[in-house]
């Protein structure tokens with residue numbers, strides 16, 4: 001718990017993870033390749049959650065976050081490690097493995113990466129409004145923050161079945177809302193993720209049951225605009 005709080009502080013202040021390499025480190029911390037005490041070494045290790053399990057209440061309860069992070073996210077890492085054990089893919093950075101893999105390895109690698117990205121898109125006492133270049137790009141491409149939020153919410157509500165609603169951009173910073181099914185990610189479409197919302201039922205069903213629109217609405221009180229802004233500026237600089 002002490003370590004989790006330290007990492008939460010590092011992420012919240014922008015120190016450490018963000019300043020030492022940008023998006024790839026934020027979504028794929030160096031601790032991924034280290035081992036926790038008493039654990040055997042695995043190719044891919046689930047990063048620590050950047051806040052406590054109960055820190056996103058009332059948007060997401062401790063029970064909801066516990067199932068999502070400790071059961072679902074952990075299971076993708078466990079399955080991925082079993083699939084790549086002893087194979088060359090085990091030595092790839094996770095992001096690269098997502099980009100070049102297919103089938104079961106892709107499904108589990110992408111879900112491992114997507115969830116790490118998603119958890120970084122949220123923060124305790126989040127919300128507010130974006131600043132800087134991202135705010136300007138939202139206004140340019142969607143007219144206003146309110147229009148963008150409605151477009152993303154409508155897209156997320158309409159996504160059939162399991163998947164993710166992404167805000168992504170190209171290298172010039174053109175924004176695009178992408179509804180993608182199952183484990184699919186903008187990384188497979190030559191786009192850089194800026195923000196995402198997990199709309200698999202496992203992400204919200206304990207707290208919201210079948211009311212996906214109410215879960216989507218809650219995002220705006222927990223969104224981590226600083227992280228999204230960081231991802232956007234890093235993508236445009238590439």
Ligand code: FE2
Nearest residue numbers: 072198200203
């Ligand atoms: Fe999920």
